[in-house]
Amino acid sequence: MARLAWLMRADALGSDRVVPPTGFTARLTVLTAAAMAFLAVFALALSLATGRLADRWSQALARSATIRISAPADQMAAQTRAVLDVLATTPGLASSRPLTGDEMRKLLDPWFGPDLPVDSLPLPQLIELVETDAGIDAEGLRLRLSVEAPGAVLDDHTRWRRPLVAAAERLRLLGLMSLVLIGAATAGMITLAAQAALAANGQVIRVLRLVGARDLFIARAFVRRFTLRGFAGAAIGTALGMLAVALLPDTDEAGGFLTGLGFQGVAWAWPLLVPPLAAIVAFVATRAAALRILRGIR
Amino acid sequence: MIELQNVAMSYGGGELLSEMTLKLAPGSFHFLTGPSGAGKTTFLKLCYAELMPSAGQLALFGQDVRAMGRDDIAHLRRRIGVVHQDCQFLDHLSVAENVVLPLTATGRPVRERELAELLGWVGLKAHANALPAQLSGGERQRAALARAVMMSPEVILADEPTGNLDWDMSLRLLTLLVELNKMGKTVLIATHDLNLIRAAKAQVPTRVLRIANRRLQLAGADL
Ligand SMILES: Nc1ncnc2c1ncn2[C@@H]1O[C@H](COP(=O)(O)OP(=O)(O)OP(=O)(O)O)[C@@H](O)[C@H]1O
Ligand SMILES: [Mg+2]
Numbered sequence: 402m403a404r405l406a407w408l409m410r411a412d413a414l415g416s417d418r419v420v421p422p423t424g425f426t427a428r429l430t431v432l433t434a435a436a437m438a439f440l441a442v443f444a445l446a447l448s449l450a451t452g453r454l455a456d457r458w459s460q461a462l463a464r465s466a467t468i469r470i471s472a473p474a475d476q477m478a479a480q481t482r483a484v485l486d487v488l489a490t491t492p493g494l495a496s497s498r499p500l501t502g503d504e505m506r507k508l509l510d511p512w513f514g515p516d517l518p519v520d521s522l523p524l525p526q527l528i529e530l531v532e533t534d535a536g537i538d539a540e541g542l543r544l545r546l547s548v549e550a551p552g553a554v555l556d557d558h559t560r561w562r563r564p565l566v567a568a569a570e571r572l573r574l575l576g577l578m579s580l581v582l583i584g585a586a587t588a589g590m591i592t593l594a595a596q597a598a599l600a601a602n603g604q605v606i607r608v609l610r611l612v613g614a615r616d617l618f619i620a621r622a623f624v625r626r627f628t629l630r631g632f633a634g635a636a637i638g639t640a641l642g643m644l645a646v647a648l649l650p651d652t653d654e655a656g657g658f659l660t661g662l663g664f665q666g667v668a669w670a671w672p673l674l675v676p677p678l679a680a681i682v683a684f685v686a687t688r689a690a691a692l693r694i695l696r697g698i699r
Numbered sequence: 700m701i702e703l704q705n706v707a708m709s710y711g712g713g714e715l716l717s718e719m720t721l722k723l724a725p726g727s728f729h730f731l732t733g734p735s736g737a738g739k740t741t742f743l744k745l746c747y748a749e750l751m752p753s754a755g756q757l758a759l760f761g762q763d764v765r766a767m768g769r770d771d772i773a774h775l776r777r778r779i780g781v782v783h784q785d786c787q788f789l790d791h792l793s794v795a796e797n798v799v800l801p802l803t804a805t806g807r808p809v810r811e812r813e814l815a816e817l818l819g820w821v822g823l824k825a826h827a828n829a830l831p832a833q834l835s836g837g838e839r840q841r842a843a844l845a846r847a848v849m850m851s852p853e854v855i856l857a858d859e860p861t862g863n864l865d866w867d868m869s870l871r872l873l874t875l876l877v878e879l880n881k882m883g884k885t886v887l888i889a890t891h892d893l894n895l896i897r898a899a900k901a902q903v904p905t906r907v908l909r910i911a912n913r914r915l916q917l918a919g920a921d922l
Contacts, residue, residue, distance in 0.1 A: 612776065613850070
């Protein structure tokens with residue numbers, strides 16, 4: 402912060418004028434910063450969306466499981482009771498509850514229509530389990546069920562859930578890594594641009610030295626310029642990136658992942674961090690490059 | 700102010716300057732002569748620490764140049780005003796901006812009245828907003844002098860300051876330097892112009908240094 406204040410001091414205007422404007426490097430820096438910011442917004446959207454997805458899947462699904470009991474009609478009641486007994490002594494369960502006929506009907510409704518005579522069909526009995534945070538020991542429970550109620554099958558969803566959650570989390574990690582790489586690439590390119598600007602202004606640097614300018618003053622002229630360019634470019638790129646994300650088709654139930662690739666609610670504030678971060682990256686990169694090069698010139 | 704003890708200087712090949720011993724007293728007025736290529740500019744560059752001696756001891760304001768850091772040298776140059784042989788302006792800045800560059804570069808405020816006075820003193824008021832490239836050779840040298848004295852330095856080094864000037868203008872510039880010397884500044888002028896030296900001798904006590912055979916000598920009374 403103190404360094405940024407140093408950059409914006411009133412007499413920095415003087416140091417701004419002493420270095421002639423370089424149209425080409427300036428435009429290139431702005432363009433680069435804009436492109437990088439645009440990419441950063443997408444990487445951010447990707448990590449946020451996959452993060453949301455991973456959370457939703459692991460939370461919503463991890464907490465519930467189902468036991469399905471298929472047994473001849475005369476054994477159904479006995480097996481259900483046996484299962485409930487087992488569950489009563491199973492640690493990690495918040496609640497367990499057999500689904501009623503009405504609930505069964507509602508589940509089947511979309512598939513077979515409302516006229517299905519649920520009561521007269523040999524439907525399996527479903528028991529809904531809600532786990533505590535600690536969760537149940539699925540394998541242990543399966544073993545006990547196979548002894549007490551051979552018709553009962555525990556479906557804990559994890560079979561298909563785990564790889565999905567892992568994939569979502571991997572994607573979030575990749576998104577975050579992309580952000581870091583984009584930052585590093587921006588720093589690299591701004592360093593190169595700053596080096597080119599310094600090299601092109603050898604005579605200016607020489608004259609400033611001769612009249613008693615310190616390295617910090619000379620560096621500031623370049624640093625200020627590149628920081629402002631980095632910020633301006635990133636602001637443009639971020640605005641375009643946010644616009645592009647906003648214009649993505651709306652999230653809907655069926656779309657799931659792809660259409661969920663937007664920002665939601667307060668998450669819209671995250672991309673606003675991109676321009677200031679770009680400015681900081683430009684500041685640090687240019688300052689390091691300038692001071693290093695100036696130390697090399699007598 | 701400027702003190703050399705057995706100083707030698709070479710650009711990598713053989714020695715260009717050897718065994719130079721000299722003490723420039725505060726308030727003194729010196730000329731430096733010698734044939735073209737003798738090393739006058741090189742000598743002045745040693746005096747404002749653009750070059751380091753290849754041997755011997757060089758002290759500026761009592762400080763050993765070799766012990767100076769980068770910031771020390773920057774501060775040193777604020778105490779020494781230099782009129783460079785090739786002026787060393789920033790071509791994209793106006794004459795006025797070039798003249799106040801020592802202030803800008805050291806974060807000092809520019810006082811407009813002072814600047815106007817200074818430009819009037821060197822006769823460049825009308826050219827304040829011109830670019831250096833739009834000035835004549837003589838005007839450039841006067842602008843360079845104005846810049847050299849902007850920080851009110853203790854020492855003024857001028858490298859061929861009258862190289863592009865006719866005699867009248869040379870005398871005018873000399874008068875400016877003599878005025879500065881009378882204000883207490885130490886002045887060292889490199890020149891081939893013997894007439895200029897004679898004209899100066901008529902105005903102030905002057906010593907003439909000559910570079911001959913790589914050595915620094917005090918010239919005789921014939922000058
Ligand atoms: N940077 C340099 N590298 C190598 N040789 C140099 C360099 N600068 C000057 N020289 C050589 O040193 C010698 C002295 O140069 P210098 O500029 O000091 O002479 P001068 O006395 O100022 O000459 P003039 O009266 O023409 O201005 C010249 O032969 C020149 O070629
Ligand atoms: Mg010379």
